[in-house]
Ligand SMILES: Nc1ncnc2c1ncn2[C@@H]1O[C@H](COP(=O)(O)OP(=O)(O)OP(=O)(O)O)[C@@H](O)[C@H]1O
């Protein structure tokens with residue numbers, strides 16, 4: 001009996017083995033350093049143990065204001081992202097034309113947020129696009145103060161986070177089959193009713209997931225506040241960077257870090273008790289719902305239903321009136337305005353970045369509008385300068401390394417999580433995605449402190465490992481979502497027909513999930529290529545990655561050279577993403593030659 | 597549920613070798629018993645149907661036979677070889693999945709050719725046999741299409757072609773016609789039977805449609821609650837059900853609760869005394885008697901037959917048969933199906949009628965009450 005039990009346990013352990021590399025990496029490079037570092041927040045400057053750092057943090061009015069500003073910026077951005085993102089995601093999920101928009105959202109999603117911030121500097125600056133246009137049109141006489149205020153920071157942050165919000169909501173909405181809507185309408189619910197009673201409640205987990213991700217990531221933002229904000233928009237991460245670069249005050253940074261973590265974890269916990277992690281991880285976590293969640297969703301349903309009742313009553317009267325004057329109500333009469341709105345939002349996503357391109361050819365030494373043409377000087381002085389060349393090369397290599405590690409470690413983990421009978425799956429999944437949901441700043445500082453002690457600061461290896469850990473959640477989520485949609489009976493069919501496991505994998509599984517793995521690899525690469533926070537710390541003072549080089553250049557002076565670099569990045573990225581999209585389309589529609 | 601797993605091969609005295617034998621196989625998912633210890637023998641070339649309500653363990657039994665689920669106990673022997681733990685790919689089994697499971701990235705030809713490629717056959721041979729299999733299901737002209745470009749019925753046939761192309765000696769089918777409409781289903785039933793005769797393979801077929809089971813099978817294995825309730829030829833299950841569950845699951849049934857006696861082979865029910873074959877195991881208790889609706893005839897009978905009288909409550913013409921709902925004096929409701937004819941059309945609801953049935957048509961249901 002006990003033997004049977006122990007073999008049973010052994011089998012379960014063996015089932016979980018593919019998870020081991022990912023978990024070990026996470027423990028060593030994420031959890032361990034972060035916990036260690038957080039513990040240091042309880043050690044004062046003089047080495048005594050206590051809450052000194054917290055007293056300092058909450059004792060100073062400046063810091064408390066900073067915390068307030070951080071929360072306010074994150075909250076405003078989240079609200080805007082959800083409001084603007086929902087119609088876009090809805091249109092993409094429900095119409096064929098909408099689904100072709102996906103590339104237009106994915107493109108800005110993967111565009112470096114430094115690049116996107118630079119775009120806003122051009123647009124909103126005193127001599128920026130908007131001001132010059134308005135002046136030349138004679139609408140205003142003196143330039144408006146568009147930048148260095150709350151508005152500018154929130155606009156740029158919304159621009160940065162909107163694609164993430166859209167894609168998160170989209171992934172939930174895509175799982176809401178059109179048949180629900182049809183079923184609702186056969187049950188007598190008209191447009192607004194069907195939307196508010198069926199679609200909205202079903203899409204809520206996605207909305208909440210988007211809000212969660214946006215809010216938490218915003219807590220760690222510092223690029224936009226630093227480049228587009230005034231002193232009043234100073235956020236907590238800026239204070240942390242300051243403290244560390246001027247006084248190496250670890251304890252204080254640790255306390256700020258704990259605060260950030262506590263807020264993030266509280267939000268995650270709230271979210272999880274309301275919705276479960278399904279919409280974030282894509283992993284079904286079982287049917288059990290907390291009573292809080294049940295009562296809230298019941299209340300929300302009733303509210304939405306009542307609203308729907310009212311709206312559809314109005315709709316019915318309008319239809320009746322239209323019928324009376326001989327107009328036939330078209331189904332989807334709201335599509336036109338909706339498409340227009342979505343068009344505007346997508347333009348907001350795409351267009352600002354385009355203004356960087358002409359500026360990169362300006363002969364002026366400032367990022368100013370309109371650009372004065374034409375010189376390639378910026379490309380020469382920046383892209384060919386040894387510092388920039390080495391930064392670019394370093395970023396490429398680090399990105400490749402991180403993507404390789406993340407894909408090789410994350411893919412087996414995804415397989416185990418989806419296919420194997422591993423105990424505690426939801427918890428494991430939540431654990432694996434921790435690096436994605438918590439602000440990068442937490443890892444950045446923790447690793448900096450660890451690397452400083454073991455002499456890894458400034459090493460490419462240290463950076464690759466750090467970026468790999470950040471990319472593992474991307475790989476696990478991407479690959480497991482493909483695996484979940486994968487009908488395992490295909491594998492069973494293949495093995496019944498005599499194919500051994502390696503062959504099943506090679507001829508059936510891999511061709512069907514291959515696009516998912518390639519996407520995961522490319523996403524990992526881009527996320528590393530674009531990563532600033534962690535690089536800022538663990539590369540030390542001298543070696544730089546491309547984003548770090550751009551950042552340091554930008555805080556000195558925003559010159560058109562940055563527009564040149566940005567343009568180069570844009571072009572490279574667009575090429576990569578178009579290639580991926582083309583490849584996926586081809587792989588989706590035609591057979592892959594798999595003979596023999 | 598009956599506690600005794602039905603013994604396979606009961607009384608049919610056929611000496612054909614056992615193709616597949618399942619001995620004491622069981623499967624649990626946590627605390628759920630998906631399959632209680634089960635014994636089953638399938639003869640070579642037989643068409644055996646696993647029939648039972650949803651959740652009765654049909655798929656589970658099929659999966660353990662295929663090797664797609666490992667049993668928690670028991671043995672599976674194919675052709676005298678213990679294959680309990682043989683990997684799926686070495687079992688010489690073909691399988692048709694409920695949703696067909698055609699490979700979406702391969703065209704029809706490659707789907708069917710898959711097993712041949714795995715076995716490393718020569719290209720010429722692959723082409724020949726693939727086209728042969730496709731011709732058998734009359735879809736050779738669709739070889740270049742992709743699965744999603746086919747109708748449900750066509751995909752179904754391709755799934756069958758794919759399962760037979762490498763000539764496995766056992767083919768498992770899990771509700772292969774579940775997704776098809778009635779007409780197409782009947783057409784495919786005929787086609788599957790034709791293939792079965794033509795190829796001489798052993799087929800284990802899962803369905804929860806009792807008509808399908810009755811019309812296609814050599815033997816039916818009736819399952820309930822994760823165990824075999826009864827195993828036998830369709831007529832056996834239909835006319836000699838061993839339990840009320842079996843009696844009710846196959847076809848329509850009049851079940852009469854009766855007091856045995858006086859004397860052997862006699863019992864009183866529905867306000868009259870009925871004669872039947874066989875004798876109940878223990879005296880004194882009530883017994884259940886089964887009369888199939890189509891076993892009744894109208895009129896006075898020949899005196900040796902059982903006669904039940906009552907008031908005709910309802911009459912429904914079903915086509916070749918007419919259904920009569922008769923309420924006996926003691927309130928028992930009987931359903932009778934009589935060939936539609938002049939004698940029947942003259943009846944009107946409310947009149948008193950007599951229903952006759954022979955002693956052999958009154959069946960003692962052995963088992964649970
Ligand atoms: N993977 C599983 N985990 C837990 N329980 C399972 C699993 N697979 C089957 N079961 C349970 O085992 C029992 C038998 O299931 P099985 O699929 O064999 O039924 P079935 O006879 O094929 O039913 P149906 O006609 O609906 O297909 C059911 O109670 C089912 O809930």
Ligand SMILES: [Mg+2]
Nearest residue numbers: 654655656770
């Ligand atoms: Mg089943």
